[in-house]
Amino acid sequence: MKTLRTATAITTLGLIAAMMTGCATGAASSGSGDQGPAEELRLGYFANVTHAPALVGLQEGLLQDALGDTKLSTEVFNAGPAAIEALTAGAIDATYIGPNPSINTFIQSGGESARIVAGAATGGAALVVRDGIDTPADLKGKTLATPQLGNTQDVALRGWLKKQGFATDTSGGGDVTITPTENAQTFQLFTDGQLDGAWLPEPWVSRLVVDAGAKVLVDEADEWPDGQFPTTVLLVRTEFLDEHPETVAKLLAGHEASVKWISDNPAQVATVVNAQISADTGKPLADAVITRALEHVTFSVDPHADTFSTLVDNGVQAGTQKPGSIEGLFDLRLLNQQLGDARVSAAGLGEE
Numbered sequence: 001m002k003t004l005r006t007a008t009a010i011t012t013l014g015l016i017a018a019m020m021t022g023c024a025t026g027a028a029s030s031g032s033g034d035q036g037p038a039e040e041l042r043l044g045y046f047a048n049v050t051h052a053p054a055l056v057g058l059q060e061g062l063l064q065d066a067l068g069d070t071k072l073s074t075e076v077f078n079a080g081p082a083a084i085e086a087l088t089a090g091a092i093d094a095t096y097i098g099p100n101p102s103i104n105t106f107i108q109s110g111g112e113s114a115r116i117v118a119g120a121a122t123g124g125a126a127l128v129v130r131d132g133i134d135t136p137a138d139l140k141g142k143t144l145a146t147p148q149l150g151n152t153q154d155v156a157l158r159g160w161l162k163k164q165g166f167a168t169d170t171s172g173g174g175d176v177t178i179t180p181t182e183n184a185q186t187f188q189l190f191t192d193g194q195l196d197g198a199w200l201p202e203p204w205v206s207r208l209v210v211d212a213g214a215k216v217l218v219d220e221a222d223e224w225p226d227g228q229f230p231t232t233v234l235l236v237r238t239e240f241l242d243e244h245p246e247t248v249a250k251l252l253a254g255h256e257a258s259v260k261w262i263s264d265n266p267a268q269v270a271t272v273v274n275a276q277i278s279a280d281t282g283k284p285l286a287d288a289v290i291t292r293a294l295e296h297v298t299f300s301v302d303p304h305a306d307t308f309s310t311l312v313d314n315g316v317q318a319g320t321q322k323p324g325s326i327e328g329l330f331d332l333r334l335l336n337q338q339l340g341d342a343r344v345s346a347a348g349l350g351e352e
Contacts (some may be wrong), residue, residue: 033242039239040071044095047076047280048183049202049293050124050231052269054096055276057258058223066254070247076280078182079148088113093240094251096120098152098201099230099303099311100321107312107324115241115331116352117305118252120232120259122324123250124296125153126205127160128214129197130190136164136217139176142196145189148179150320152231156220157199157312158318168317185214201231202293203277205283210289219296230304230311231297241331249334252271255301256338262299301339305330305347 020101043063045054057063064072077083080101086092088105094117105113133139139161146154151168158168161176181189183204191193191212198208199218208214221227234255238246241248262269270290278284285293308326316323330350336343348352 004217010227025197033239035243037068037250038093038240038244038247040073041094041244041251042073042075042092043066043251044075044077044086044092044097045095046078046083046201047203047277049206049273049290050297051096052262052273052294052297053120053232053255053258053299055273056261056269057254059272059276059279060258062257062261063251063254066250067247068250070250075088079151081148082148085128087235087237090237090239092237094234094236094248096232097235098307099233100155100315102233102235103152103308103312103315103326103329104150104321106326106329107322109326111328112238114235114237116233116303116305116329117236117241117248117331117333118234118255118301119230119344120234120255120299120301122228122230122298122300122304124202124205124231124293125156125220125229126216126296127157127197127199127218127220128205128208129217130193130214133196133217139164139196140166141175143177143179145179145181145195145196145198145200147180147183147184147200151180152314153199153201154178154180155315155320156223158320159314160199160218160223162317190214202297203289205291205296206292207285210286210292221296224307225232228304229307233303237337241254242298245334249337251333253338256335258319259299259301301335302344303330303332305349306344308347308349 045051080098083095083097084101084105087095102116146157161168168176168178187207188196190208213325236248274284274290312326317322326349328350330346332346332352336352
């Protein structure tokens, strides 16, 4: 099955006055590259519950309203590396994405490619397995899936298996076979008995649990202090950030409005998220699936930058990324202008 990459163009109307105040002040570059508002912003995201701020922002019109006269185009991806490929090629300008692909592109480009401008979600990832697998030791010789080689869940699985004493490699060898597979295909392969388990983001964890009889062997939240680990961030191509800081500020305002809407409307979140998932994939999730999935994810604009040094180490040990510095990965100035006293930290890894 091909990676889902559905393009949708949305023309927006109206300006939000609060967005216009101070957008250019303290912009992400020295100002020499500022070309004013962009005519179009091309945004990537996944049809996952962990990307609910994007889903709600589109379904409720919050992103479109915030961008005003800037045309919004969207593209749906299955996993982070594919979105990074599009971002690097200049096919999109920004994307909701996991932290590890964000780290990878930053290091590979020598710090030039992109900047994390906000957080979006924490939690919502787990290793699910079939009956008969009750302990880590039972995984020897088994076959597990992840969404894509080098994506955030792929790195998490490889790192966790290493801690259990298992050897793996990026070509599928070792004590446990890891087969990067599109999420929908993973569900079908697991249902058909051709996979023993998978480390996945929501709603795919809940889909396998509710619809395919899987059980959770490892909740990734248990692997982090206080259960806090970033699942989704908002990443912007550096060139676009430098040239159109006002547009990025408006995107951030729409993003913040989406996160606030989720917090303020708990009874409606499942319906709205499901409506956008249905629009993107052609099929809504079962009520039990989306309800369970949302219980395991927290939405916030804080990117939890303090966890990123650990994420770098995990990627290097997993063999999916080169070692390197991530100093400068974050530019949270435009976000913090909007947050005021509720500002978030770059943990010494960029501007704030």
